[in-house]
Amino acid sequence: MKPRINYRYNIPFKDVCCFKFQRYGVDETCYEGRIEPRLPHIIEVLKQNPNSRQAVIVTNNNENNACLVSLQFQVIRKKLLVSANFRSQCKVNGRPVDTIMLQWIANVVRIKLGLKKFKISVIVGNYHVNKELIEINRKDAEVQKNLQWLKSKTH
DSSP states (O other): OOOEEEEEEEEOOOOOOOOOOOBSSSBTHHHHHHHGGGHHHHHHHHHHOTTOSOOEEEOOOSSOOOSEEEEEEEEETTEEEEEEEESOEETTTHHHHHHHHHHHHHHHHHHHHTOSEEEEEEEEEEEEOOHHHHHHHHTOHHHHHHHHHHHHHHO
């Protein structure tokens, strides 16, 4: 697959109850300490001003350039809008994991704000297939176990 540059898509509403930050063949573990602790602050900002432009989480730092660069949250017409910006996303493991992770994050915020729906818009700088990583992941028992858990939650 030739990489798609500046690719955009939307993630549909789904009430996802749980998500584990684990290795799914991409490094989701780096997000746990960068996103989860910030959610209470995001919720407070949105309670005070639902269409604030200050409800933003930046995930990159000097130690690890995460694929997910930032999340922005706003409430418009009683609906949570989430914008997710990725520098890179792998079609095979990245997008499925990112989808359930973003749905879970949106649900955490949505429920705390007492909202019924959310909309997630995703912008990806480089959408691709990483064949080398896919082959490595096929041989990794931990990744395969985690992917099975993920599949059980998405069906």
